Amino acid sequence: MKKFDDSSPIYQQLKDEIETAIIAGNIREDEKLPSIRNLAQEYRLNPQTVANAVGELLQEGYLYKKRGIGMFVKEGSRQKLSSRRKEQFKEQEFKKILKTAQLLGFTQKEVSQMVADFYEEEA
Numbered sequence: 001m002k003k004f005d006d007s008s009p010i011y012q013q014l015k016d017e018i019e020t021a022i023i024a025g026n027i028r029e030d031e032k033l034p035s036i037r038n039l040a041q042e043y044r045l046n047p048q049t050v051a052n053a054v055g056e057l058l059q060e061g062y063l064y065k066k067r068g069i070g071m072f073v074k075e076g077s078r079q080k081l082s083s084r085r086k087e088q089f090k091e092q093e094f095k096k097i098l099k100t101a102q103l104l105g106f107t108q109k110e111v112s113q114m115v116a117d118f119y120e121e122e123a
Contacts, residue, residue, distance in 0.1 A: 002043065011052035014043060018057060022073055023082050033063065033071040 040047040062077040
């Protein structure tokens with residue numbers, strides 16, 4: 001079970017957790033999401049907190065509702081979420097990493113080599 005922290009609102013952390021599950025394929029497109037009650041029990045959260053997270057995903061178009069049945073992952077959501085996360089990473093985290101590397105005096109060639117080494121180790 002995920003541990004929530006004080007870095008951002010809990011509903012946002014849960015929303016990120018659901019998005020990550022969709023991107024990873026743990027929740028597939030057109031698959032039914034567990035009910036708000038079940039998610040609240042699983043994560044030990046207030047049902048309103050869960051409803052807020054699911055509501056944002058619904059509003060943003062990543063989920064759709066079947067009346068009386070539940071929430072489902074909308075087709076194309078995995079690709080859209082992945083693209084959005086890649087852009088966020090590139091513009092926020094990766095840019096910060098590169099600025100730090102530059103501040104520390106790493107050359108572009110050294111950074112490229114570090115990246116290549118990382119991918120070799122992970123293969």
